[in-house]
Amino acid sequence: MRRRMCVLQQQLVDLDAELESDIKALAARNDPAIEDMDTLVLKPKKSDIAVQLVSLVWTPYWQNANGMLTPAW
Numbered sequence: 001m002r003r004r005m006c007v008l009q010q011q012l013v014d015l016d017a018e019l020e021s022d023i024k025a026l027a028a029r030n031d032p033a034i035e036d037m038d039t040l041v042l043k044p045k046k047s048d049i050a051v052q053l054v055s056l057v058w059t060p061y062w063q064n065a066n067g068m069l070t071p072a073w
Protein backbone atom coordinates (compact mmCIF):
# COMPACT_ATOMS: atom_id res chain seq x y z
CA MET A 1 0.00 0.00 0.00
CA ARG A 2 2.78 2.42 0.98
CA ARG A 3 4.72 1.53 -2.17
CA ARG A 4 1.65 2.30 -4.31
CA MET A 5 1.30 5.73 -2.67
CA CYS A 6 4.92 6.55 -3.48
CA VAL A 7 4.41 5.53 -7.11
CA LEU A 8 1.26 7.66 -7.35
CA GLN A 9 3.00 10.63 -5.76
CA GLN A 10 5.90 10.30 -8.22
CA GLN A 11 3.44 10.17 -11.12
CA LEU A 12 1.79 13.33 -9.81
CA VAL A 13 5.15 15.11 -9.58
CA ASP A 14 6.00 13.99 -13.13
CA LEU A 15 2.64 15.19 -14.45
CA ASP A 16 3.08 18.56 -12.73
CA ALA A 17 6.52 18.95 -14.31
CA GLU A 18 5.12 18.03 -17.73
CA LEU A 19 2.27 20.51 -17.30
CA GLU A 20 4.67 23.32 -16.36
CA SER A 21 6.82 22.49 -19.37
CA ASP A 22 3.79 22.58 -21.69
CA ILE A 23 2.61 25.87 -20.21
CA LYS A 24 6.03 27.46 -20.75
CA ALA A 25 6.15 26.18 -24.34
CA LEU A 26 2.70 27.61 -25.08
CA ALA A 27 3.57 30.94 -23.47
CA ALA A 28 6.78 31.21 -25.49
CA ARG A 29 4.96 30.39 -28.71
CA ASN A 30 2.24 32.98 -28.09
CA ASP A 31 4.44 35.78 -26.77
CA PRO A 32 3.24 39.08 -28.29
CA ALA A 33 6.67 40.64 -27.74
CA ILE A 34 8.21 38.39 -30.41
CA GLU A 35 5.24 38.44 -32.78
CA ASP A 36 5.87 39.98 -36.22
CA MET A 37 3.63 42.98 -36.78
CA ASP A 38 2.64 44.52 -40.11
CA THR A 39 1.63 48.15 -40.46
CA LEU A 40 -1.55 48.78 -42.38
CA VAL A 41 -2.44 52.37 -43.26
CA LEU A 42 -6.12 53.09 -43.86
CA LYS A 43 -7.21 56.39 -45.35
CA PRO A 44 -10.80 57.19 -44.34
CA LYS A 45 -13.16 58.87 -46.76
CA LYS A 46 -15.96 61.27 -45.86
CA SER A 47 -18.42 58.89 -47.47
CA ASP A 48 -17.37 56.14 -45.02
CA ILE A 49 -18.36 58.16 -41.93
CA ALA A 50 -21.88 57.85 -40.53
CA VAL A 51 -22.86 59.72 -37.35
CA GLN A 52 -25.54 57.71 -35.58
CA LEU A 53 -25.94 59.59 -32.31
CA VAL A 54 -25.07 62.99 -30.92
CA SER A 55 -25.79 63.55 -27.23
CA LEU A 56 -25.09 65.94 -24.40
CA VAL A 57 -24.15 64.62 -20.98
CA TRP A 58 -24.41 66.77 -17.89
CA THR A 59 -23.01 65.68 -14.56
CA PRO A 60 -23.86 68.23 -11.86
CA TYR A 61 -21.41 68.99 -9.06
CA TRP A 62 -21.61 71.19 -5.97
CA GLN A 63 -18.66 73.42 -5.16
CA ASN A 64 -18.10 74.15 -1.47
CA ALA A 65 -16.36 77.17 0.09
CA ASN A 66 -12.96 75.48 -0.20
CA GLY A 67 -13.41 74.94 -3.94
CA MET A 68 -13.88 71.18 -3.57
CA LEU A 69 -16.34 69.53 -5.97
CA THR A 70 -18.81 66.90 -4.81
CA PRO A 71 -21.23 65.02 -7.05
CA ALA A 72 -24.79 66.32 -6.88
CA TRP A 73 -26.50 63.08 -7.72
